[in-house]
Amino acid sequence: MNACMYVVLKQWKHSLQEKIRRPQFWIGVLVVAAYFALYIYQEISHTGTTQVIDNASSVYRGSVTMVFLVVAFVGFGLGLNRGSSFFRSADINHMFVAPIRSERILFYGILKKCGISVLITLILLMQLTNLRFYFGLGIEEMLILMGAWFLLSICLSILSLAVYSITAVSPVFRKIVLIALYAVSGLIILGVVLSLWRSGTPFSDIFAFFNDPRIHAIPLGGWAAGFLCCAMDHQVKLALVYAGLLLIFPLIGIIAVLKNRSGYYEDVLTSIGHGYGNYLYQNEASVSDVRHKVTRKKSHLMGRSRGEIVLMQRQMTEQKRSFLVLFDRGSLGMLAVAVLTGSVLRSLMIRGMYPFIMQIIALAVLCYTMIFTIPMGKFVDELRKPFIFLIPGKPLKKLFFASLPSVLKAFIEGLICLVVVSLFAKLHPAYVLCGSMFYASSAMLFYAVYMASIRTLGLTNSRQSHMILAFAILSCVFTFELSLGANIGSRLYAISDDLFLLDFLILAVFNMVVSLFFFVSSRSILDSRD
Amino acid sequence: MLRVKGLTKKFGKKVANENINLSLDAGEIGILLGPNGAGKSTAIKCILGLLRYEGEVKIGGFPANSSQAKKLVGYVPEFPSLYDMLTVREHFEFISRAYHLDPEKTRKYAAELVDRFRLTEVVDTLCKDLSKGLQQKVSIICALLPRPKLLLLDEPMLGLDPHAIKELRLMVTELSDAGVAVLISTHMISTVEGIWGKAYIMRKGHVISCHRKEEMVGMWAESLERIFFAETEAYDSPWRYTSDMPITGLPETKARVSVSKPKTTKKSKKKRKKK
Numbered sequence: 173m174n175a176c177m178y179v180v181l182k183q184w185k186h187s188l189q190e191k192i193r194r195p196q197f198w199i200g201v202l203v204v205a206a207y208f209a210l211y212i213y214q215e216i217s218h219t220g221t222t223q224v225i226d227n228a229s230s231v232y233r234g235s236v237t238m239v240f241l242v243v244a245f246v247g248f249g250l251g252l253n254r255g256s257s258f259f260r261s262a263d264i265n266h267m268f269v270a271p272i273r274s275e276r277i278l279f280y281g282i283l284k285k286c287g288i289s290v291l292i293t294l295i296l297l298m299q300l301t302n303l304r305f306y307f308g309l310g311i312e313e314m315l316i317l318m319g320a321w322f323l324l325s326i327c328l329s330i331l332s333l334a335v336y337s338i339t340a341v342s343p344v345f346r347k348i349v350l351i352a353l354y355a356v357s358g359l360i361i362l363g364v365v366l367s368l369w370r371s372g373t374p375f376s377d378i379f380a381f382f383n384d385p386r387i388h389a390i391p392l393g394g395w396a397a398g399f400l401c402c403a404m405d406h407q408v409k410l411a412l413v414y415a416g417l418l419l420i421f422p423l424i425g426i427i428a429v430l431k432n433r434s435g436y437y438e439d440v441l442t443s444i445g446h447g448y449g450n451y452l453y454q455n456e457a458s459v460s461d462v463r464h465k466v467t468r469k470k471s472h473l474m475g476r477s478r479g480e481i482v483l484m485q486r487q488m489t490e491q492k493r494s495f496l497v498l499f500d501r502g503s504l505g506m507l508a509v510a511v512l513t514g515s516v517l518r519s520l521m522i523r524g525m526y527p528f529i530m531q532i533i534a535l536a537v538l539c540y541t542m543i544f545t546i547p548m549g550k551f552v553d554e555l556r557k558p559f560i561f562l563i564p565g566k567p568l569k570k571l572f573f574a575s576l577p578s579v580l581k582a583f584i585e586g587l588i589c590l591v592v593v594s595l596f597a598k599l600h601p602a603y604v605l606c607g608s609m610f611y612a613s614s615a616m617l618f619y620a621v622y623m624a625s626i627r628t629l630g631l632t633n634s635r636q637s638h639m640i641l642a643f644a645i646l647s648c649v650f651t652f653e654l655s656l657g658a659n660i661g662s663r664l665y666a667i668s669d670d671l672f673l674l675d676f677l678i679l680a681v682f683n684m685v686v687s688l689f690f691f692v693s694s695r696s697i698l699d700s701r702d
Numbered sequence: 703m704l705r706v707k708g709l710t711k712k713f714g715k716k717v718a719n720e721n722i723n724l725s726l727d728a729g730e731i732g733i734l735l736g737p738n739g740a741g742k743s744t745a746i747k748c749i750l751g752l753l754r755y756e757g758e759v760k761i762g763g764f765p766a767n768s769s770q771a772k773k774l775v776g777y778v779p780e781f782p783s784l785y786d787m788l789t790v791r792e793h794f795e796f797i798s799r800a801y802h803l804d805p806e807k808t809r810k811y812a813a814e815l816v817d818r819f820r821l822t823e824v825v826d827t828l829c830k831d832l833s834k835g836l837q838q839k840v841s842i843i844c845a846l847l848p849r850p851k852l853l854l855l856d857e858p859m860l861g862l863d864p865h866a867i868k869e870l871r872l873m874v875t876e877l878s879d880a881g882v883a884v885l886i887s888t889h890m891i892s893t894v895e896g897i898w899g900k901a902y903i904m905r906k907g908h909v910i911s912c913h914r915k916e917e918m919v920g921m922w923a924e925s926l927e928r929i930f931f932a933e934t935e936a937y938d939s940p941w942r943y944t945s946d947m948p949i950t951g952l953p954e955t956k957a958r959v960s961v962s963k964p965k966t967t968k969k970s971k972k973k974r975k976k977k
Contacts, residue, residue: 175800179785182796186787186828261783266844269750270800271772 175272176280196629196637214301225306227379232307233404234379236317237387237397240324244393245357247328316403323418324396331392331421356390361508365515388414392421502545503585509541510589514596521597528665528672534593535607535676538586539614543646546615547578548622548635555631560698567695575619579612586611606676613683620690621645627694649686653679703728703774703852703883704749709757711741711748718744719907722757726883726900728851731874733894734887735930736904742887743780745904746856749885750777761852773801776850778858782837786830790821790840793829794847801848808847815843818869835861842870846877853877855886859893871897891927901926903933910934 173181191197225231267277303309303317367381381387388398395417402411517530554560554574563570586608594604625641661675709722719741726732734742748755751767759766762774784793791812798808816822819839824832829840838861845853853874859867874884875897886894903911911933 173799175796178792178799179788179796182792183785183787186789190787261779261781262785264752265777265779265783265841266785266796267800268752269772269775269777270797271769271802272800273769 174276175270176267176276176283180280180283194633196633196640211301214305228307230379230383232303232309233397233401234382236320236400237382237393238378240320240396240400241360241382241387241390241393243324244328244391244396245353247331248353248392313404316400319403320396320400323399323415324392327392327396327418327421357508360387360390361511365511392418502547503581503588505545506538506541506585506589507592510538510592511596513537514593517593517597527597527599528661528669530597531599531603531607531673531676534590534597534599535610538589538593539611542582542585542611542615543618543643546582546618548619550578551575551619551622552626552631552635555626555697567698568691570698571623571691571695575616575623578619579616582615583608583612600670600673602670602673603676606673606680609680610676610683613680613687616687617649617683617690618642618646620687620694621649623694623697624690627697631697653682656682703730703762704732704885705758705760706745706749707758709745709748709755709759711744711753711755717907719748719755722909724902724909724912726852726885728881728883729878730883731878731897731899732883732885733898733901733926734885734904735889735891735901735926737934738889739906740904741907742904743856746777746854746885746887750775750854773848774851776845776848776853778838778842778845778853778855780856780860782834782841782861784829784832784837784840784844787828789828790816790825790832793840793844797844797847803848811849812843812847815846818873819843819866835863835866838862839866846873851882853882853884855884855888857888857890858886859888859890867893891930895926898926901929903930905934 263277263280267280300314303314309317364378364381367378382397385398385401388394388401395414399411399414399418402408402414513534517525517534520530521527551574560570560574587604590604590607590611593599594601622638622642624645625638629637629641657675657679660678661672664671664675704724704726706722706724709719710717711719722741722745724732734745736742744753747753749759749761749766751759751771761771764771764774785796788796794808794812797803798805816825819842821836821839821843824836829837832840838858842855842858845855855874858870862870871893874886878884878897878899886898888894899915901913901915902909903913913929
């Protein structure tokens with residue numbers, strides 16, 4: 173066994189041994205086992221009475237194309253931004269220095285990534301029953317689906333290799349590809365919006381758009397969908413063409429690696445967009461470059477305040493320096509979601525949907541998506557640094573101020589997104605303000621709940637574990653909030669249509685009160701550093 | 703064993719190393735000294751072939767990034783970076799496989815080193831559970847296992863206990879006696895006093911002077927620290943060390959004499975014109 177394989181297998185072995193000792197692993201195993209049990213039960217008890225949904229083929233193909241495009245977009249984006257994240261400092265200091273060929277080191281990285289693809293495939297396997305009962309798929313169609321998925325996931329894994337190898341030599345190329353990626357996704361969103369702009373059933377329009385054969389021209393996601401559709405229609409030659417196109421990427425990757433000799437540590441950093449020089453000089457610049465201190469003095473946001481508030485000001489200064497005060501990639505994603513939601517709501521509006529339902533739908537979609545885009549990592553980083561523990565002050569205040577910049581960002585993000593939604597669906601202008609308040613308070617609630625999960629599980633636990641517990645707590649809070657909101661909302665709506673908007677303000681206050689409760693209960697995380 | 707000619711490393715417009723020339727013969731112990739940001743670690747990473755560079759670096763006659771050169775080099779990084787989910791013993795096994803070493807001989811040698819660095823109790827512990835000092839010791843053993851001909855140590859004493867520092871000093875001397883060239887980059891001058899053979903003093907990406915111990919006389923021969931401070935604290939003149947400059951020792955009377963032709967800058971030209 174070669175050295176790279178040895179490291180991979182030994183690490184997997186020890187990780188598994190570590191996980192087995194933790195209770196949350198067994199909870200996860202129980203959930204998956206329950207899911208499989210349900211799957212088997214469904215299979216056994218199926219009497220054949222389940223009705224296949226209308227236009228099953230169109231809905232199935234449209235949704236699979238949509239999923240493939242999203243997966244490819246995310247995979248490609250990750251490949252570009254963190255293409256070589258599979259190398260850690262241990263790899264660099266041991267493997268890059270050892271007489272191991274760079275191609276072998278790269279394949280070692282891919283092997284690690286393939287493990288994640290296997291997990292995703294397992295999730296797909298769990299959906300097979302539903303696909304069979306509700307979409308009327310036979311074994312042949314399901315095999316085609318698995319084949320297309322397999323091809324796509326392998327391509328995405330090897331894509332990282334290609335991106336790493338090509339962009340290592342030319343960062344300009346990386347930028348060009350990134351712009352092209354955003355342009356293609358922008359065009360797809362535009363296409364969806366335009367198809368929704370037409371009157372008719374909103375969702376069937378979306379499926380019609382994704383069933384357009386021209387979509388199959390889009391690299392990766394489109395090709396995988398093309399392979400699936402052509403194979404299902406028994407167009408074997410065309411299906412093979414799409415499969416061949418999908419296999420081009422791995423070939424490009426391998427050729428690029430062989431040509432570039434990308435065995436430099438520096439290339440790893442270049443390909444993820446971090447200059448080693450900047451990293452090297454950042455400390456020196458801040459310590460020794462006295463001349464710049466005078467000019468920088470004015471550009472920070474530290475203000476004259478003292479005490480716990482500096483935690484917020486420090487983060488704001490950092491965000492300002494990296495131009496992320498208002499917008500980051502997550503915000504860009506939120507804007508795209510807002511445009512899509514607005515388009516769907518517009519179609520619903522044309523069909524005579526009540527405004528208050530549209531208002532609820534818009535906020536529900538945006539808040540749910542926001543949970544995935546909120547920068548929790550920054551808060552966790554704060555906990556990993558000693559300052560938050562050492563600064564004298566009340567723990568509650570420190571936690572509050574450490575999370576406040578993200579809440580403020582969420583408020584501005586909410587304003588922009590709800591303006592877009594309101595313009596599309598012609599909603600009341602006051603909705604923008606009330607909705608933004610609710611949106612920002614939801615961000616604060618999520619922060620507070622996440623802190624509670626850190627308090628319960630400890631900082632050393634994995635991010636996934638924290639997320640799962642946070643989701644569980646949030647589900648309980650939202651269930652109660654939903655009934656509370658419906659109760660108050662119905663009374664306000666009975667008085668006047670516009671008064672319903674007050675419901676969002678009341679719920680925002682509710683969120684803040686609940687957040688305060690969680691902040692108080694998790695303040696002990698600052699008692700000692702984990 | 704190591705020949706570096708005109709090594710220049712730029713990060714965009716920033717020059718990290720400029721025209722570095724250094725050489726080490728078999729059995730020689732070289733020290734890279736310099737304040738923070740002098741470019742010592744960057745130079746070492748270039749020598750290792752981790753960074754792209756301009757100039758020529760040859761290890762045992764082979765280009766730095768070649769497989770043959772890598773077989774000859776052992777490297778202890780600035781910060782110990784080990785695989786969290788591997789035990790100490792598995793790290794040695796990994797090195798043995800990566801360098802295609804004889805398993806039995808490597809095991810014996812590893813046991814010997816483990817004993818010398820007092821790691822016997824933790825050989826089956828996962829590296830994530832080790833303290834920083836212990837991790838540094840593992841890192842040093844990993845570098846020594848392939849029995850390199852050139853050993854590059856980047857701040858090796860950081861986090862080590864006094865016993866380990868003493869052991870490492872002894873080991874470096876033994877390796878030198880066995881014909882291994884050793885290049886140590888450090889701030890902790892006291893830890894390399896007495897063992898160094900050649901000292902390169904760096905500042906702002908340049909090697910400003912080079913001294914051989916055997917050529918030093920009087921008090922300068924005894925204290926590397928004295929030389930370092932004389933070189934770096936009094937350093938405000940445009941004098942630079944260049945490749946064509948002879949390596950000299952410092953006499954007792956003057957603070958510094960290792961002088962070559964001045965580097966002409968725009969400012970100095972203007973000053974001369976004014977005069």
